[in-house]
Amino acid sequence: MRVAAISYGTEGDVRPLVALGEALRAAGHDFLLAGDAGSQPLARAHDVRYVPLAGGLRQRLGGRDEMADFIRSGDSTLSGLGVLRRLLAQHLHGWTTDLLAAAGEADVVLSSGLSLPAGFNAAEALGVPAVAVFFQPFEPGDGRRSAMLPHGIPDVLQRPLFRAGNLAGWYAVRDLLNGSRRQLGLPVRVLPWQDYQQLGAWSPSLLPGPVETCDGPGLCVTGDWPLAPPVGFRPDPALADFLAAGEPPIYVGFGSMSLPPGLLPTLLTGLAGRRVLLASGWAGEVPERLSADLHVVEHVPHAWLLPRVAAAVHHCGAGTTHAMVRAGVPSIPVPITVDQPYWARQLFRLGLGTRPLDPRRLRPEDVAVAVGQVDSLLPRVRQVSIRLGTEDGPATAITRLRQIAG
Numbered sequence: 001m002r003v004a005a006i007s008y009g010t011e012g013d014v015r016p017l018v019a020l021g022e023a024l025r026a027a028g029h030d031f032l033l034a035g036d037a038g039s040q041p042l043a044r045a046h047d048v049r050y051v052p053l054a055g056g057l058r059q060r061l062g063g064r065d066e067m068a069d070f071i072r073s074g075d076s077t078l079s080g081l082g083v084l085r086r087l088l089a090q091h092l093h094g095w096t097t098d099l100l101a102a103a104g105e106a107d108v109v110l111s112s113g114l115s116l117p118a119g120f121n122a123a124e125a126l127g128v129p130a131v132a133v134f135f136q137p138f139e140p141g142d143g144r145r146s147a148m149l150p151h152g153i154p155d156v157l158q159r160p161l162f163r164a165g166n167l168a169g170w171y172a173v174r175d176l177l178n179g180s181r182r183q184l185g186l187p188v189r190v191l192p193w194q195d196y197q198q199l200g201a202w203s204p205s206l207l208p209g210p211v212e213t214c215d216g217p218g219l220c221v222t223g224d225w226p227l228a229p230p231v232g233f234r235p236d237p238a239l240a241d242f243l244a245a246g247e248p249p250i251y252v253g254f255g256s257m258s259l260p261p262g263l264l265p266t267l268l269t270g271l272a273g274r275r276v277l278l279a280s281g282w283a284g285e286v287p288e289r290l291s292a293d294l295h296v297v298e299h300v301p302h303a304w305l306l307p308r309v310a311a312a313v314h315h316c317g318a319g320t321t322h323a324m325v326r327a328g329v330p331s332i333p334v335p336i337t338v339d340q341p342y343w344a345r346q347l348f349r350l351g352l353g354t355r356p357l358d359p360r361r362l363r364p365e366d367v368a369v370a371v372g373q374v375d376s377l378l379p380r381v382r383q384v385s386i387r388l389g390t391e392d393g394p395a396t397a398i399t400r401l402r403q404i405a406g
Helices: 009-025 037-045 059-062 065-075 080-103 118-128 155-184 237-245 265-271 302-308 317-326 340-349 362-370 373-388 393-405
Strands: 002-008 030-036 050-053 110-114 130-134 197-200 218-223 250-253 276-280 294-297 309-312 331-333
Touching: 002 009, 002 080, 002 118, 009 030, 009 037, 009 065, 009 110, 009 317, 009 393, 030 037, 030 080, 037 050, 050 080, 059 118, 080 118, 080 155, 110 118, 110 393, 118 155, 118 302, 155 393, 218 393, 237 294, 250 265, 250 362, 265 362, 317 331, 317 340, 317 373, 331 362
Parallel strands: 002 030, 002 110, 030 050, 110 130, 130 197, 197 218, 250 276, 250 309, 276 294, 309 331
Antiparallel strands: none
């Protein structure tokens, strides 16, 4: 089986697909991934064939770009459609043709994140099945709320509001999408795609409730796709020395996020007296003054690092959320945008994290209170961690892809 995938997004959108690619290769299949150029080193470290896409998301989120400003604002409403439209106006057709040029004789095309339209168009041009990959519940279903809708919307309104938002997004980019389709020789689309295959790469242990079967059309919830450290990984000696020098530190990391002003200094003030391991992330934010109790790292594999920390302050991206629970680490959620408030509430509801903290109204005393609560969460986190360890999301996904590819 030959699988091509595209995912323009942050490293959290790319990392699970790298993990799936490793599993596909181990099972004797071919895999190609197209994604943001900033994640190419990650793919290279895992020997995954990678096509860098234009757009420079890492540079955009680390600067004063409108996308970075949108994320800092925490706005997840329709105001983001303008940002999406301008991005796709620049890159949609180029992403599609880059994927087509590299995909060759693919049997199936996966797409996720902001690149879904490019992936769907490429699959249609190749005449192969298109599969959407979601790392959080996207469309509401029976007993399942959408992670993309604001909290507090009654269940009865979830589906109509989702459909309205989906149509708004479609009409915002339809002309761009059809312009690319004309250049590819494809017919114009009047309505968005429906009834496409879906893989839900999240753990049913974190979202208890109805789980769709994986033997027919529609959504297949596979479990998450964790990424192991690269073969031969060795930590930086300075990091190893810091970890060995005292009690397990508290991890602070926000991945690819652009942070609201003042968030990092407030967090560090609230963590005074504790050893802290700070992952600078794509934003590259570090405090002005460093101390013996604070160590800064750039990228360290979660699977290696997290079992060595006492608790984690993080943004609650889907991948980071799963990684924390899988490692048995209690969370102090500080969600920034999009689906992160959804995962933050879920961690709190399941007793795997403290009550979420508001990144735009944060006080040092709020952080201190949360730190004082993490030890009480350990038994529950360890229990769910064991359950996640019995799941094999990539294997379930590969079985489903074989069925889809025929």
